[in-house]
Amino acid sequence: MREFGYQRAHDVAGAVALLAADPDARFLGGGTNLVDLMKTGVERPARLVDIRELPLGRVEPTADGGLRIGATVTNSDLAAHPEVRRRYPALTQAVLAGASGQLRNMATVGGNLLQRTRCGYFSDVSKPCNKRTPGSGCPAVSGEHHNHAVLGASGHCVAVHPSDMGVALTAFDAVISYESPDGPGEVPLTDFYLPVGDTPHLETALPPGALITHVTLPPAPVAARSRYRKVRERASYAFAIGSVAAALDIEDGFVREARLAFGAVASRPWRARAAESVLIGASADGGTFAAAADAELEAARPLPENGYKVTLMRNLAVAVLTELAERDVR
């Protein structure tokens, strides 16, 4: 591991200034991804700026009925928060589906969004990787890719974003607020992750040196009727091979409002807008749910070893929507 300087930031402006002064500096939250990447040599910061003492550790209702989540709130505290459980239960379920109790106690909301892919080639500095070393190639395309992307990928990178939390936040139209050397900014989560294209090393819309300060959930009554389901190769403590965050508001047998997002299928949490268009206004039945899933997965381009994901995601989306419809008895 490269030697590094360490200091604790006490105010947001100071934290941002420290990073602006040193391009080899990194913010340290829980460290559950960064310290791991430093051990394997993928990340080699010269300076760590510990942000856990910044006043960003609260979950607060907003005046319009949404929720404002500080970037250093731990995964555990987010999942256990009464307002999250009451108004955005799929978010609690998503967070609890990830990692282990120990890791959830350490990991921050901001860090979860910024976590890197777990593609085996990205993680191994002895292997080529366009994300880690632009232009070096993508061995996954013709190599080990059973848990790689089926949507939105390119010949340059087929890695998936492994977050569970991000999938629920994407379904609920979260907005990311940040502080940068040029002042504050905000970006919808659905625009936060850049398309892969031929620039997989450019992952987010954050300006250089910017610090995520909050994640804001707009008010969304439909979110109270939501569910997150994760499919993985073990019963627990494993990354998703496919996941769904969904919310349905049904009246007189018709879908009045719907939210749908897929996880582990793309380089970012995938908002299923084509599926939502099919759902809204349609009869809330299995035929509609299947048509919606098919509409979204029509754009899927599986690799030789991950075609199962398309079938899996279709079945999973239909199952979660069906469960929500059965629960939604007025």
Add this chain to the structure above:
Amino acid sequence: MDPAPPSTSSAITLNINGEKHRLSIDHRTTLLDVLREHLDLTGTKKGCDQGQCGACTVLVDGRRVVSCLNLAVAAEGRDITTIEGVADSDQLHPVQQAFLDLDGYQCGYCTPGQICSAIAVIEEHAAGWPSAVTDDVGIEAGPAPLTSDEIRERMSGNLCRCGAYVSIVQAVSRAAAAYEEGRAAEAVKEASV
């Protein structure tokens, strides 16, 4: 103007099991390595050193964490409890006693991490935290009972290569029941004061 190259080591004070320890360490040193290599507190074990096995679990400010991904310098100012500190002088912690009574181990290597994790699991559950197997996470549903399935899910970050899971779950279950009885007795006492 380039920033001055930062110092890559620091003199820090760590609060461990109620005692203060002054150390001079390279920032790259994890909390796990400080415990084992610098302070001779070898009860906490190194299994994978990448946060995936739970053998290195300790309590920081009362919360279970993996010490292999905590930098020692980042742990300064927090209250750290290791397996060496969970007993009350010569009175074993109820979780330790349950592991002994129910034979919740074989080789014992994962056991300190299992015990530290289990202590936290019982408190997390008592605080009303749901888990990934809790059917209804809504706040009106009330706390889910600590079933075998709940224990398995909450303890899933602690691997046991010997496969002692059956008796580990039984030990956690017994310790949790004793904790609940203790809390109920406290509530009765307070109500009658």
